[in-house]
Amino acid sequence: MPVWIGVTVFLVFLMLFPLWSIFRASLWDESGFSLGRYLEVFTNPVFLKAIWNTVVISFWVGVISVVIGALLAWLVTRTDLPWKKPIRALVMASFVTPPFLGAFAWTLLAGPNAGALNKLYRFITGSEDALFNVFTMPGLIFVMALYSFPYVFSMVANVCELISSDLEDAAEILGANKWQTAWTVTMPLALPALIGGFILAFLHSLSLFGAPAILGLPAGIHTITTQIWALFQYPPRLDIAAAFSVPLLLATMVLIAVQKKILGRRGFSTVGGKGGQKRLIRFGWARVPVLLLVLGILSLSVFLPYWILLKAALSSAWAMPLTWDNFTLKNFSFAFFEYGDTQRAIYNTFKLGILTATIGTLVATLIAYITNRNLFRGARYLTFFALAPLVIPGIVLAVGLFIAYTRPPLVLYGTIWILFVAYLTKEMPIGFSQAESTFKSIHPELEDASRIIGANRLLSLKDVTVPLARSGLIAAWSFIFIGVIRELSASILLFAPASKVVSVVIFDLKEEGQVGVISVLGILLLAASFAVILAVQWFAGRDVVATRE
Amino acid sequence: MRKSLTFLLFTLLVATVSAAFAQDAALVQAARKEGKVVWHTSLALPSSTAIAHYFQNKYKGIEVEVHRNGSQRVLQRFMQETAAGIKNADIVHTSDAGHFELLKDKNLLLKFTPQGVASFPDGFKDKAGFYYGMRATLSVIAYNPKIVSEKDAPQTWKDLLNSKWSGKQVTAHPGYSGIIMTHVLALVNVYGWEYFRDLAKNKLHLVQSANDPAGVVASGERPVGVNGAEYFYYKTLKQGNPIKIVYPKEGVPLVVSPVAIAKDAPHPNAAKLFTEFIFAKESQQLLADKEGLYTGHPEVTYPADKPKLKDLKLLPADADELEKRNAEIRKRFVEIFGA
Numbered sequence: 001m002p003v004w005i006g007v008t009v010f011l012v013f014l015m016l017f018p019l020w021s022i023f024r025a026s027l028w029d030e031s032g033f034s035l036g037r038y039l040e041v042f043t044n045p046v047f048l049k050a051i052w053n054t055v056v057i058s059f060w061v062g063v064i065s066v067v068i069g070a071l072l073a074w075l076v077t078r079t080d081l082p083w084k085k086p087i088r089a090l091v092m093a094s095f096v097t098p099p100f101l102g103a104f105a106w107t108l109l110a111g112p113n114a115g116a117l118n119k120l121y122r123f124i125t126g127s128e129d130a131l132f133n134v135f136t137m138p139g140l141i142f143v144m145a146l147y148s149f150p151y152v153f154s155m156v157a158n159v160c161e162l163i164s165s166d167l168e169d170a171a172e173i174l175g176a177n178k179w180q181t182a183w184t185v186t187m188p189l190a191l192p193a194l195i196g197g198f199i200l201a202f203l204h205s206l207s208l209f210g211a212p213a214i215l216g217l218p219a220g221i222h223t224i225t226t227q228i229w230a231l232f233q234y235p236p237r238l239d240i241a242a243a244f245s246v247p248l249l250l251a252t253m254v255l256i257a258v259q260k261k262i263l264g265r266r267g268f269s270t271v272g273g274k275g276g277q278k279r280l281i282r283f284g285w286a287r288v289p290v291l292l293l294v295l296g297i298l299s300l301s302v303f304l305p306y307w308i309l310l311k312a313a314l315s316s317a318w319a320m321p322l323t324w325d326n327f328t329l330k331n332f333s334f335a336f337f338e339y340g341d342t343q344r345a346i347y348n349t350f351k352l353g354i355l356t357a358t359i360g361t362l363v364a365t366l367i368a369y370i371t372n373r374n375l376f377r378g379a380r381y382l383t384f385f386a387l388a389p390l391v392i393p394g395i396v397l398a399v400g401l402f403i404a405y406t407r408p409p410l411v412l413y414g415t416i417w418i419l420f421v422a423y424l425t426k427e428m429p430i431g432f433s434q435a436e437s438t439f440k441s442i443h444p445e446l447e448d449a450s451r452i453i454g455a456n457r458l459l460s461l462k463d464v465t466v467p468l469a470r471s472g473l474i475a476a477w478s479f480i481f482i483g484v485i486r487e488l489s490a491s492i493l494l495f496a497p498a499s500k501v502v503s504v505v506i507f508d509l510k511e512e513g514q515v516g517v518i519s520v521l522g523i524l525l526l527a528a529s530f531a532v533i534l535a536v537q538w539f540a541g542r543d544v545v546a547t548r549e
Numbered sequence: 550m551r552k553s554l555t556f557l558l559f560t561l562l563v564a565t566v567s568a569a570f571a572q573d574a575a576l577v578q579a580a581r582k583e584g585k586v587v588w589h590t591s592l593a594l595p596s597s598t599a600i601a602h603y604f605q606n607k608y609k610g611i612e613v614e615v616h617r618n619g620s621q622r623v624l625q626r627f628m629q630e631t632a633a634g635i636k637n638a639d640i641v642h643t644s645d646a647g648h649f650e651l652l653k654d655k656n657l658l659l660k661f662t663p664q665g666v667a668s669f670p671d672g673f674k675d676k677a678g679f680y681y682g683m684r685a686t687l688s689v690i691a692y693n694p695k696i697v698s699e700k701d702a703p704q705t706w707k708d709l710l711n712s713k714w715s716g717k718q719v720t721a722h723p724g725y726s727g728i729i730m731t732h733v734l735a736l737v738n739v740y741g742w743e744y745f746r747d748l749a750k751n752k753l754h755l756v757q758s759a760n761d762p763a764g765v766v767a768s769g770e771r772p773v774g775v776n777g778a779e780y781f782y783y784k785t786l787k788q789g790n791p792i793k794i795v796y797p798k799e800g801v802p803l804v805v806s807p808v809a810i811a812k813d814a815p816h817p818n819a820a821k822l823f824t825e826f827i828f829a830k831e832s833q834q835l836l837a838d839k840e841g842l843y844t845g846h847p848e849v850t851y852p853a854d855k856p857k858l859k860d861l862k863l864l865p866a867d868a869d870e871l872e873k874r875n876a877e878i879r880k881r882f883v884e885i886f887g888a
Contacts, residue, residue, distance in 0.1 A: 046883070046884070111768075111770045112716075112770075113769050113770045113771065113772075114768040114769045114770035115770075135754065216888070217755060217757075217888045218754050218755045218756060218888075219754075219755070219887075219888075220755060220886050220887020220888045221887065221888060222887070222888050226888070230724070232625065232629075233621060233622075233625050233724060233879075234621065234624050234625040234628050235628075235876070236625070236628075236629070316788070317767065317768070317790060318768065319767075319768035319769060319770075334595075334598075338598050338602070339594070339598055340598070340601070340613075340614060340615050341615070341616075341617075406629070406632065406633040407632075407633065408634075411633055411634060411635075413629070413630075413633045413635070414630060414633055414635035414637065496626065496629070496630060496635065496637065497587070497589065497616040497626060497630075497637060497638070498637055508617075508618060509594070511618075511619060511622075511725060511756075511757040511758055511761070512593070512594060512617070512619075512757070512758040512760055512761060513756065513758060513760060513761030513763075513764045513765070514594060515764060517594075
């Protein structure tokens with residue numbers, strides 16, 4: 001019993017303390033209660049502009065993500081498109097690529113003058129103009145969508161897998177052609193997933209910090225997250241940052257509620273778990289052009305950015321062709337041997353990744369177990385707390401944690417523990433939902449057997465249930481690990497010089513324009529992520545990571 | 550008589566020098582015991598890393614932990630740590646002299662005068678003895694000669710306002726860089742904010758660090774830098790990149806970057822030793838030779854292809870004014886340029 005209560009209290013404290021800190025700081029100061037900060041946030045044109053920019057950007061990111069994500073999902077689930085496995089893997093790679101790294105790579109690809117793609121365009125057409133300027137609102141939206149569409153993809157793909165072809169057959173028997181069927185039958189069935197995916201992509205882009213900072217700020221475009229970050233400059237205005245966080249928090253809450261409502265109202269009764277057959281649409285001769293289109297889209301999020309990072313890492317001058325004269329390993333030797341921050345940051349990043357993933361999985365497992373087996377009265381309300389961080393953008397969480405843990409009695413700032421708390425909080429929903437769905441699939445009777453033989457609850461959990469849930473829990477572990485090593489939006493406010501992590505070092509280097517070194521560290525981050533995914537897949541013996549959500 | 554006087558003077562000299570050596574030996578020993586010095590610096594990453602390595606080679610067993618960031622970020626993080634009661638930084642070094650007035654007023658600096666700084670010019674010394682200018686640079690115009698011909702190139706600050714440069718210029722940010730903070734103050738004092746409002750009409754590319762424009766200009770992303778650290782342009786040029794530096798005749802902002810020891814430095818002796826080290830002639834000469842910097846040391850010589858400071862019209866900045874107008878400058882810059 002003490003274990004269950006302890007975990008519960010820990011979780012509730014973890015979630016409530018930073019939120020409480022934000023509300024307190026936004027409403028009270030030494031001179032008492034005041035709504036003045038909210039008044040300032042909603043009347044200052046600079047802040048209003050940032051809010052408007054954020055809404056416009058997130059809306060279009062949502063729309064583009066739905067178009068790309070739904071198209072790809074439909075193609076890999078409902079058609080005879082070849083190379084489905086590699087395509088899924090590439091979507092996964094887009095998901096794993098940190099958006100700030102993608103944004104950085106795109107500055108090298110599509111800067112209006114020196115960007116590799118624009119140079120190529122000018123070379124081919126002889127034009128003086130740029131094909132595409134990434135330092136604009138559309139540029140920012142485009143790049144953010146490239147790293148948000150996997151959310152839509154996974155939602156829509158799951159639904160498409162389940163819709164049986166019987167319904168489509170019925171429509172065709174009644175005389176509908178292929179496109180009418182798709183429009184009147186398949187589409188409405190997939191609609192909740194599309195809207196849900198739109199909201200997820202919208203929320204994801206709302207909470208991003210790195211991409212807007214790298215692509216938006218050079219063009220004078222502020223978003224809510226970059227504005228909150230700017231408020232931390234000396235002399236810091238934490239109170240305003242807190243007041244500015246609250247609208248972001250509320251917007252996220254409302255959207256999640258809407259998403260729940262939409263997904264909840266439209267029953268999936270037609271979408272059976274098993275039942276109907278799935279028949280693939282045949283493309284015939286069009287298979288190859290469609291495949292090329294798909295690979296073209298994925299080259300925007302994966303191949304081109306990875307290629308330019310590798311090129312920049314290996315050249316003295318990134319904008320020049322990679323000839324022998326321009327080839328160098330200096331960036332690597334500087335990054336690994338001369339630059340002191342690298343080793344410290346790598347150490348911190350992996351330490352935090354492993355710690356958070358391990359403890360996060362443990363806590364998530366215990367919480368999921370408590371709610372699933374309803375161990376005490378009101379246990380199911382814990383679900384709410386475990387999922388609460390879904391509605392807290394990383395930077396808002398960081399504002400709360402910064403206010404909460406930089407002053408006595410509990411000073412965590414300056415150590416890696418404040419980052420640990422941030423990551424643990426932020427990754428709890430992923431760990432929890434993974435653990436919960438795993439437990440749902442394991443019937444309690446097996447535990448009951450072990451308890452009848454005399455084991456207590458904790459022991460049966462350890463010896464019976466957890467081994468059965470092994471691969472699900474390993475998946476939870478690796479999601480948390482990947483989430484941690486690519487985290488920037490909370491880390492950027494919470495790190496201190498002694499507790500830098502790789503993402504923060506990359507951002508610092510970006511501000512100084514150290515292109516080669518950033519590329520080296522970016523490649524390292526990607527390599528580590530893929531190594532973990534491969535190791536976990538090998539270890540768990542199945543495609544755990546590909547079946548997210 | 551004369552002989553004995555010479556002898557006396559000689560003995561005196563030997564005594565002072567050896568006393569100084571003994572003092573140095575004691576300092577080195579105490580610093581070794583601490584084993585480490587934490588340097589919060591705004592000096593460009595390759596340069597600050599190089600200096601750390603020079604020091605570590607000379608004083609084996611004392612590690613220099615370099616935390617490089619923009620001047621305003623260095624201050625932000627130092628103040629965040631101070632507010633949380635964390636004593637981590639030993640040495641603070643930024644290019645915004647105003648920071649040191651602020652830190653001095655808040656009683657966060659240790660009074661320490663390294664040997665030899667008495668001979669430095671006035672602009673390098675705090676009268677109260679808390680901080681000294683370790684290096685200096687200029688904020689200059691630069692362009693890419695592969696894209697812009699010399700005939701077309703901007704020669705004065707006002708040339709930059711020409712609308713033919715629309716979409717072709719890059720500026721660094723005073724909210725990040727102390728060099729640019731000093732630059733903006735110096736130019737506002739000469740031309741007023743009107744100048745920056747006109748400049749902004751050319752839709753500049755905004756970067757943060759005063760070092761970043763060098764890469765942006767060299768790559769051709771924007772062929773003209775409207776400001777930026779001269780030493781970094783110079784270093785980038787020396788690496789074979791297409792860059793030409795312009796020192797406007799109407800005046801060039803001179804940026805002196807002070808260094809000071811934190812009052813609560815966890816490694817005070819290593820901090821003192823490091824401070825002595827960077828003000829020694831040998832190190833100051835290295836800054837000039839390898840990093841393209843100017844220094845306050847009167848005996849340091851400079852590469853032949855760099856202009857002499859006395860041949861330029863300099864626009865020096867006043868530390869007190871920098872401190873007082875810091876918030877205003879950042880605010881107005883953001884209003885004018887959007888971020």
